């Protein structure tokens with residue numbers, strides 16, 4: 001892949017990059033000044049990385065320890081350059097990082113965007129607009145860079161079409177310089193005043209000096225010297241009272257690589273036996289790959305005494321808070337702390353416990369005082385936070401309080417009902433918190449299992465997130481009330497059922513003995529027990545798992561995940577003897593025909609709860625036969641009806 005110039009190679013962009021570049025140029029145009037913030041943010045990260053690596057090897061400073069970022073305008077050539085003396089990149093790194101997007105699923109996500117979504121800066125922005133935002137204002141971008149400690153520099157150049165060129169070059173200083181050749185009409189960025197203004201607005205919090213040339217109008221002598229244009233101190237180290245909302249938001253965009261503002265944040269300085277500062281943010285939106293196990297997240301960064309140590313210090317945050325972004329700066333850890341050392345470290349354990357507490361407190365507070373924000377949070381991150389019920393036994397109760405669900409109270413698809421709301425609405429005599437898990441809200445709310453609950457006005461939580469089965473296996477009680485799946489075990493409504501109702505039920509059971517036996521004989525091992533239902537008022541039958549067994553919904557999840565289903569008891573068939581269809585069956589004297597009815601009843605029950613039939617064709621044949629016989633044309637046409 002080389003062209004005519006000596007030592008110059010031409011490479012093609014990865015397809016995703018090409019696609020993203022085009023989308024970005026169009027969707028971001030009205031926010032075009034973001035390029036400056038992004039390039040300064042990258043430069044700051046590169047300085048952080050150098051400073052960290054130099055802790056172990058100070059030769060990397062190459063006698064140039066004053067870390068900074070320089071912004072320079074060349075009005076004649078219509079360029080703006082952003083330079084740093086940070087870690088730099090070697091040839092392979094340039095290819096890997098500036099021509100490739102590592103996030104898996106990017107392609108599929110980009111392909112799935114509709115026309116309008118393609119113009120939505122916030123959707124595109126979730127990739128972290130980063131370096132590519134240069135092309136919003138530039139029609140050619142040149143990067144020259146040399147990695148600290150290495151000999152050869154490299155020059156990268158592209159017009160943002162499909163290709164870029166690479167060329168080796170001698171570069172005495174380490175670090176990176178990005179030069180933007182501005183598009184026609186973008187001359188506003190040649191105005192130093194405009195650039196200063198943008199730095200003040202978006203990059204003031206950058207902890208390294210950002211320097212620009214002094215302007216010479218008042219004092220010609222000094223014109224051309226470099227002067228620092230930002231405050232240059234880490235934001236989190238400043239007193240809270242000194243920092244305004246916009247500064248917090250600007251810092252979030254840098255640290256969280258997000259284009260949007262955060263939803264909320266918590267900033268804490270802990271003193272005493274442990275000293276650390278945390279500034280933790282909750283984003284507005286979940287990244288598209290939130291549930292991708294391979295996702296590379298921009299989580300929480302660890303600093304030690306204001307020196308950046310590492311990104312994504314997963315020991316600082318439990319998995320169920322993986323959406324949190326921000327920094328933790330410890331005064332107690334050594335500067336040369338490694339990932340391995342963090343693994344079983346008491347300091348880290350305490351910082352994590354403290355931070356989790358703060359975050360859960362922040363969520364509690366938001367739930368109470370800003371319910372609309374909390375609803376927005378829940379709809380983005382609810383399923384992730386729920387994992388905490390399983391993962392974090394110590395905080396299970398607090399997390400349970402934060403859970404929101406749909407329920408039969410209003411059948412609203414927005415998950416709004418808290419467990420406390422539910423308990424407050426429990427019927428007199430009701431002892432349990434009832435819930436139903438299903439694949440979708442439609443399947444949940446129309447499930448036959450809910451019939452008796454609806455009739456009696458007993459609320460049932462409708463749980464439709466994938467994690468719910470797993471969560472409910474760990475959540476056994478709330479405020480002293482046990483949880484009960486409406487699709488499991490023998491139903492006991494306790495005192496919510498009157499004595500008359502109980503007597504009637506018993507009578508019905510006695511009268512139905514024969515019917516139940518015939519059904520069990522016809523269905524054999526297809527089902528566990530066959531019994532009279534408590535649950536149904538309108539449907540003829542439903543399936544019920546054992547108390548300790550797997551619900552049909554969980555069985556399906558496991559099957560889809562390719563897991564083997566533990567051999568347990570079969571689901572039990574519950575029938576409603578008062579249903580006209582069941583009554584009619586009871587009167588059927590032909591055993592073969594009764595058998596067909598019985599299977600049909602079972603198959604219906606499987607379908608009604610969203611299940612799949614083992615043998616759908618036979619079901620269809622039975623169904624057709626039944627329809628024909630009901631229309632008075634059955635009996636002799638068995639074969640033809642199939």
Ligand SMILES: Nc1ncnc2c1ncn2[C@@H]1O[C@H](COP(=O)(O)OP(=O)(O)OP(=O)(O)O)[C@@H](O)[C@H]1O
Pocket residue numbers: 042043046084086087088089097098127128129130131132175176257
């Ligand atoms: N000034 C720089 N010095 C050293 N490396 C850099 C510099 N700018 C960019 N890089 C490297 O290129 C990578 C890609 O940069 P880019 O801005 O596209 O994304 P990012 O900063 O990783 O994340 P995001 O896209 O979420 O902002 C960076 O992760 C970094 O490794």
